[in-house]
Amino acid sequence: MSHAVRFELKLEAHEKENILKASALARITMAIFVRTAAHGKARRVLDQESRITLSWRDCEALTASLDQAFMPNTDLRKGLPYHPVPCFRLAQLAVDHCFQKQGMERLLQGLA
DSSP states (O other): OOOOOOOOOOOOOOHHHHHHHHHHHHHHHHHHHHHHHHHHHHHHHHHHHHHOOOHHHHHHHHHHHHSSSOOOOOOHHHOOOOOOOOOHHHHHSOOGGGGTTTTHHHHHHHOO
């Protein structure tokens, strides 16, 4: 079971007044307004920072390197079995959720 923790925030008077007015217009408490806004911003920042965007040139280089057979060194051959990952599966995994169900997977598979 999760429990609430206290979070204190110092604001300038005009900032508090703006937040209070906005929360009143939204018909929610100031605490809920601030918590919702902060949590939404945190999710967006974490989502943005958890991805990388490749240039077209980098994407082609990555695709080319994935198409080449991986040749493990001696230590890897001793410790790990060889499991090639099909490029089309990587294409399915690589499609950003914003572009899913728009045919991007098939496009990436066609380029491979």
